[in-house]
Structures are given as C-alpha cells and as structure tokens.
Amino acid sequence: MERHTSWRAGGAARYYAEPAMSEEARRLAAWARERGLPLVWAGRGTNTLVRDEGFAGLIAAYRAQAWQLDEAGDTALLSVEAGAPMAGLARRLGAMGWAGLAWAEGLPGTVGGAVVGNAGCYGGDVAGILHSAEILIGEMVETWPVARLRYDYRTSALKGATDTDAPPLVLAATFRLTRGDPAELAAHMAAIAAQRKSKTPAGSSCGSVFKNPPGESAGRLIEAAGLKGHAVGDAVISSAHANYIVNTGAATAADILALIEIVRAEVLRQFGVPLELEVRIL
Numbered sequence: 001m002e003r004h005t006s007w008r009a010g011g012a013a014r015y016y017a018e019p020a021m022s023e024e025a026r027r028l029a030a031w032a033r034e035r036g037l038p039l040v041w042a043g044r045g046t047n048t049l050v051r052d053e054g055f056a057g058l059i060a061a062y063r064a065q066a067w068q069l070d071e072a073g074d075t076a077l078l079s080v081e082a083g084a085p086m087a088g089l090a091r092r093l094g095a096m097g098w099a100g101l102a103w104a105e106g107l108p109g110t111v112g113g114a115v116v117g118n119a120g121c122y123g124g125d126v127a128g129i130l131h132s133a134e135i136l137i138g139e140m141v142e143t144w145p146v147a148r149l150r151y152d153y154r155t156s157a158l159k160g161a162t163d164t165d166a167p168p169l170v171l172a173a174t175f176r177l178t179r180g181d182p183a184e185l186a187a188h189m190a191a192i193a194a195q196r197k198s199k200t201p202a203g204s205s206c207g208s209v210f211k212n213p214p215g216e217s218a219g220r221l222i223e224a225a226g227l228k229g230h231a232v233g234d235a236v237i238s239s240a241h242a243n244y245i246v247n248t249g250a251a252t253a254a255d256i257l258a259l260i261e262i263v264r265a266e267v268l269r270q271f272g273v274p275l276e277l278e279v280r281i282l
C-alpha cells in the first residue's frame with residue numbers, strides 16, 4: 001500500500017480496488033462479504049498507514065468524482081461524489097465565486113475522507129459546511145443530515161463505524177455555499193496556500209499524526225519533549241513541525257509505529273498527557 005498512501009510506507013493489501021461508481025462499490029462490498037473478507041473504504045490514503053504485515057482483506061479506494069451545483073440566489077448546494085479531491089474542488093468553486101470551501105485550499109485527500117474525519121484547517125471544517133451525506137450501508141443508500149454525523153474535532157459517527165464488518169461508504173456529500181467575490185476568494189486562498197507551504201514539512205507524510213489534546217497543541221508538546229529530529233530508520237519527527245513524521249526515504253510502517261510509541265511514551269512521561277492518533281492504522 002505504499003503506492004496508495006501519502007506516507008509511502010506499509011505492507012500489501014490482499015485485494016485492492018478503485019471503484020469508479022456506486023454500483024461497482026456495492027458489488028465489491030457484496031463480493032468481500034461473500035468471502036468473509038474484511039473491507040476498508042479508502043480515499044487517497046493521506047491519513048492512513050497499513051502495517052508492514054499487510055491487510056488480509058479488501059481495500060477499496062472510492063474514485064467517483066462528479067459534482068453538481070444547485071444555485072438559489074446568493075446560496076447554492078454543491079453535491080459532489082466522495083472520490084473528488086477536496087483541494088481541487090475548493091479551487092474550482094472559488095474561481096466560480098462560491099465561498100465556503102476556501103479553507104480546504106491545499107488540503108490533501110478526498111471528500112469522503114474529509115467527511116469521515118471532519119477534516120479542517122485555516123478556520124473551517126467539514127462540519128461547518130456540510131448539509132448532508134449520502135451513505136451506502138449494506139445494500140441501502142441513506143441520506144444523513146449533518147446532525148446525524150455527530151461531528152466533533154476530527155471525528156464523526158462514521159469514523160467509529162469504519163472498523164466494523166460492514167463499514168459505511170460515503171458516496172457523496174452536499175455542501176452549503178454562499179456567493180462571494182472571486183478576486184477576494186482568490187486572494188484569501190493564495191494566502192492560505194502560502195501559509196500551508198511555509199508550515200508543511202517537505203517529504204512524504206500523513207499530515208498531523210496526533211490530535212491536539214483539549215486546549216493544547218500536540219506539536220508543541222512533542223517539541224517541548226525534545227523530540228524534534230528524533231528518528232527510527234528513515235522515519236523522522238520533522239524539525240519544521242513536530243506533529244509530522246516524515247518518511248525521508250525507505251521508512252517501514254514499523255519504523256513509523258515505533259516513533260509513534262516513543263512520542264506517546266515521552267509526552268505522557270514528561271507532561272502526563274496521553275496523545276490520541278489522528279491517523280488510521282490498518
């Protein structure tokens with residue numbers, strides 16, 4: 001799975017697929033169910049690590065990307081399939097003069113991954129703009145209003161269900177947008193892109209490894225613990241941003257996991273704060 005995850009590390013999936021439409025996804029899920037294989041839905045793998053031992057089931061990365069805009073005066077509802085890239089969508093809608101997604105400029109990953117994990121940055125998050133999500137559960141397609149997703153910081157009702165025997169698939173999301181000035185939006189997004197560029201360490205990573213503890217910054221704690229630059233194999237705690245672990249070459253999942261355990265143990269020992277993973281380990 002190192003070819004399908006942004007950390008560029010990890011073992012093999014027994015089966016890997018890229019369904020491009022909901023019917024393909026439905027048939028893949030039935031196929032896995034018949035064989036008793038565990039199933040994981042994926043997006044672009046920018047928040048996922050597969051252990052070196054591999055995953056003994058099917059990983060299916062959803063690729064449907066169509067979208068449609070329903071305008072009503074100064075507001076619009078954007079319905080978009082879950083395989084669409086968040087950053088590309090934000091740019092396209094911004095250029096059309098629709099505000100709401102600007103914060104997602106440069107955010108790696110898909111709409112589906114963002115909806116599941118309540119992705120957020122630069123003053124916005126999915127919870128703040130989602131109207132509803134279309135979800136495949138078993139053979140049924142359900143429309144969930146945003147309240148049903150029970151959003152909180154980097155989590156949702158769906159996130160807890162991703163590890164079950166029949167994980168729900170986000171097929172599509174509907175976002176609420178408002179009309180904005182294209183030039184102002186372009187300037188705002190250019191500022192976000194510049195900030196992101198200056199803060200993002202170079203190299204392969206999964207973004208922030210740990211969630212921020214309440215009222216704290218995980219990166220600040222890791223830095224204060226003296227762990228910047230600490231390495232296991234080719235996995236290194238970034239000296240630019242301590243909540244990033246960068247694969248500088250041929251890091252294995254075991255290297256990254258060992259570093260994660262060192263960080264957790266040191267931050268707990270020095271500050272009494274247990275760090276929770278933002279990244280999903282398979």
Ligand SMILES: Cc1cc2nc3c(=O)[nH]c(=O)nc-3n(C[C@H](O)[C@H](O)[C@H](O)COP(=O)(O)OP(=O)(O)OC[C@H]3O[C@@H](n4cnc5c(N)ncnc54)[C@H](O)[C@@H]3O)c2cc1C
Pocket residue numbers: 006040041042043044045046047048062082083107108109110111112113114115116117118119120121162168169170171200205206207208280
């Ligand atoms: C350099 C870098 C910077 C980042 N910066 C940020 C940031 O600023 N803010 C932020 O919130 N995140 C950030 N991230 C993390 C990542 O971008 C988000 O978590 C993103 O939403 C993950 O999307 P994905 O498609 O890659 O999901 P994946 O990693 O493929 O999957 C993540 C989870 O979602 C589930 N999933 C994915 N798609 C579906 C679907 N269609 N249906 C059901 N379940 C699904 C998977 O099973 C898994 O549990 C960053 C990552 C990187 C590499």
